[in-house]
Amino acid sequence: MEGLLGIEGFWGSVCLRHGCPSINLRMCYNSAENICFGPEYAYFKNEGREAIDIDFVGRYIFETKWVGIYPLLGANYSIETEFRAEKEVKSALGIVFGAGIGFTETLKV
Numbered sequence: 001m002e003g004l005l006g007i008e009g010f011w012g013s014v015c016l017r018h019g020c021p022s023i024n025l026r027m028c029y030n031s032a033e034n035i036c037f038g039p040e041y042a043y044f045k046n047e048g049r050e051a052i053d054i055d056f057v058g059r060y061i062f063e064t065k066w067v068g069i070y071p072l073l074g075a076n077y078s079i080e081t082e083f084r085a086e087k088e089v090k091s092a093l094g095i096v097f098g099a100g101i102g103f104t105e106t107l108k109v
Helices: none
Strands: 004-015 020-030 035-045 049-060 067-083 087-103
Touching: 049 087
Parallel strands: none
Antiparallel strands: 004 020, 020 035, 035 049, 049 067, 067 087
């Protein structure tokens, strides 16, 4: 799917660090058959804290018959706001690395 840009996923999850649900969005651009990259966004909010994570991640996908397995590497920018007597805002840059697994087009349900 070379040259394809699209929303790869939109989902909710639970952030264990902040103890609250999150909203997540991922977009991906396939620059070659097995290479894709793009932004990821996550938003967390509970009673006293709000956090936004913005990542730019690249993946190299090793395809099998049923799944794609990929290492990932990228950059992260996080903004955390704590609401106390005074509003406190912290931000940081970081590195994202890991691995993932996803279903391929060949999986027929």
